[in-house]
Amino acid sequence: MSFTTHIVNLFFRHRRSEIDFFREHPVQVQELQLKYLLGQGARTVFGKACGMDGIHTVEQFQNRVEVSDYEHFSRFINRTRLGEQGVIWPTPIRWFAKSSGTTDYKSKYIPVSEQGLRDAHLQGPRDVIALFSSLYPDSRVFGGKTLTLGGSHRIEREGETAQTGDLSAILIENTPRWADWRRVPSARTALIPDFEEKVRRICEETAGENISSFAGVPSWNLVMMNKILEYTGKTNLLEVWPNLELFIHGGMNFKPYREQYRRLIPSPRMKYMETYNASEGFFAIGDDPSRDDMLLMLDYRIFYEFLPLASLDDPSKAVPLAGVRPGVNYAMIISTSNGLWRYQIGDTVEFTSTSPYRIRITGRTKHYINVFGEEIVVDNAESAIRAACDATGAEIAEFTVAPIFMEGRSKGSHEWVVEFRRRPDDPAEFARRLDEALQRVNSDYEAKRFKDTTLMPLTLTEVGPGTFLRWMQGRGKMGGQNKVPRLFNERTFVEQLKEADTGRK
Incomplete structure (x- = not known):
């Protein structure tokens, strides 16, 4: 000692x-x-x-x-x-x-x-x-x-x-x-x-x-x-x-x-x-x-x-x-x-x-998704994305999730906006693993995904390096106790992030 x-x-x-x-x-x-x-x-x-x-x-x-x-x-x-x-x-x-x-x-x-x-x-x-x-x-x-x-x-x-x-x-x-x-x-x-x-x-x-x-x-x-x-x-x-x-x-x-x-x-x-x-x-x-x-x-x-x-x-x-x-x-x-x-x-x-x-x-x-009765909380999302990373060798910098609402006869789903630190070889395989992992950790999501009854497979949207950082900076939310919102019941954050990534390009 x-x-x-x-x-x-x-x-x-x-x-x-x-x-x-x-x-x-x-x-x-x-x-x-x-x-x-x-x-x-x-x-x-x-x-x-x-x-x-x-x-x-x-x-x-x-x-x-x-x-x-x-x-x-x-x-x-x-x-x-x-x-x-x-x-x-x-x-x-x-x-x-x-x-x-x-x-x-x-x-x-x-x-x-x-x-x-x-x-x-x-x-x-x-x-x-x-x-x-x-x-x-x-x-x-x-x-x-x-x-x-x-x-x-x-x-x-x-x-x-x-x-x-x-x-x-x-x-x-x-x-x-x-x-x-x-x-x-x-x-x-x-x-x-x-x-x-x-x-x-x-x-x-x-x-x-x-x-x-x-x-x-x-x-x-x-x-x-x-x-x-x-x-x-x-x-x-x-x-x-x-x-x-x-x-x-x-x-x-x-x-x-x-x-x-x-x-x-x-x-x-x-x-x-x-x-x-x-x-x-x-x-x-x-x-x-x-x-x-x-x-x-x-x-x-x-x-x-x-x-x-x-x-x-x-x-x-x-x-x-x-x-x-x-x-x-x-x-x-x-x-x-x-x-x-x-x-x-x-x-x-x-x-x-x-x-x-x-x-x-x-x-x-206030940070959860329950648009379709799936009751996804942050812990579910983080567990699922960790499992997808482990399965594909990917590494995440940041992510956030929002619902894709039903329109007409189309069914709903979730959109995951992800910034990779290390990209998976096959993003489609990453998305599939993510969807499966989310079903394992949340039985309500699994029920809604069963045979695509209510929810279709999730959509993965990749943004470039630094997108989340620029977005947080633009919102005046840099450093300290400011955190990226992981889940939200509407699409404001997702659309802002995609716009920030478009601006980069």
């Missing part, structure tokens, strides 16, 4: 015992979280209107507080942004994490309280260190620096009190200064709005550093890593950073990118840890390298509920942790010390275990 890792292990020993406690007593810990939140919420305008001081059980909480999303809850958030305090949380809220918008809003402004920062947003990364140091006691990762690629929205003042920016900008502003010695790039570079300029500056700042770990969204980090290789003239990242050992990733499924990272970092010492963090909070950590899921973190002052995706229009079907079942797609609902109450964040998850409670992210409540 390295001396530094030994010290880190000792420092986090007590915290690991707390994690073990909620593994063994999950329902009890969640009840304590709700009790604390209700005690704080009873002091707010929102809580008084709901009668929180008279709520003592989960059932009472569900009966008195309605489930909401950003569109419905924004009126309370906006009052706080305009300077009115005590609306949704009893202590002042000054920070608002700016994230991708909804149908009705270009951007969302998620409240971040001092308690929310401390209890979740900053505790999550500390727990990653606590768990990693225990899993890998011989690691030397703590002897180097961490390269973090975050968002680009700087902190902006709104009115007399509110300050908005990407969550990453808020974390940079609130992370202890002593931690800066282990983190690159500089804060000035990290918050450069232009993604390409930021990556150029990162190359300049970090090529000569001892980078032992990096963190961020897999797709954008892949762009940055390839730019690092171009800048240095090296063939893999170990030639640039020989002590590279850990990638802490989140924001999207890592599996489609895993093989590309293995080629970029051909080291048996390389470790990958998935996290589930968002503007609304920090939720889960991949604590077991042998598993393809994450441990749900239960003591971050977050109370969880889960609404079956099949009952998305009936919030009364939401259940607390004790009511979930493995293998069911759930929309996640949270109540937090950031002042969010029964807030549906838009992600869907599936439980892989209930002892302890482990999840994996399956998609978004």
Whole structure:
């Protein structure tokens, strides 16, 4: 064991015992979280209107507080942004994490309280260190620096009190200064709005550093890593950073990118840890390298509920942790010390275990295709495209899917717009394998495809290199937490991508 890792292990020993406690007593810990939140919420305008001081059980909480999303809850958030305090949380809220918008809003402004920062947003990364140091006691990762690629929205003042920016900008502003010695790039570079300029500056700042770990969204980090290789003239990242050992990733499924990272970092010492963090909070950590899921973190002052995706229009079907079942797609609902109450964040998850409670992210409540009753979620699409790649030797850079609607007597189908990093020898064979794989992972799609009853075979549309990057850039969605929408129930994104590819030609 390295001396530094030994010290880190000792420092986090007590915290690991707390994690073990909620593994063994999950329902009890969640009840304590709700009790604390209700005690704080009873002091707010929102809580008084709901009668929180008279709520003592989960059932009472569900009966008195309605489930909401950003569109419905924004009126309370906006009052706080305009300077009115005590609306949704009893202590002042000054920070608002700016994230991708909804149908009705270009951007969302998620409240971040001092308690929310401390209890979740900053505790999550500390727990990653606590768990990693225990899993890998011989690691030397703590002897180097961490390269973090975050968002680009700087902190902006709104009115007399509110300050908005990407969550990453808020974390940079609130992370202890002593931690800066282990983190690159500089804060000035990290918050450069232009993604390409930021990556150029990162190359300049970090090529000569001892980078032992990096963190961020897999797709954008892949762009940055390839730019690092171009800048240095090296063939893999170990030639640039020989002590590279850990990638802490989140924001999207890592599996489609895993093989590309293995080629970029051909080291048996390389470790990958998935996290589930968002503007609304920090939720889960991949604590077991042998598993393809994450441990749900239960003591971050977050109370969880889960609404079956099949009952998305009936919030009364939401259940607390004790009511979930493995293998069911759930929309996640949270109540937090950031002042969010029964807030549906838009992600869907599936439980892989209930002892302890482990999840994996399956998609978004608004990013799925159900035009013909096929109920395709993101997890289905990513599993199918991975199987098609394995069968044909192809490699995907990006993809998105949309329905082809029925017209006249024609039947419907799906159109997959794909940008290959490595093209299959036979694209038609790739499409056939993709269609078969999708039938294997989704019985509803299989039923609609049976003898072409409702759906015809999918259509594969290939676009040229860089098309998705140009499209995201044109939408102002470069870097940070911005992600390519995988599935959509209408054709706007698909048509825009095809137009962007036509422009290239």
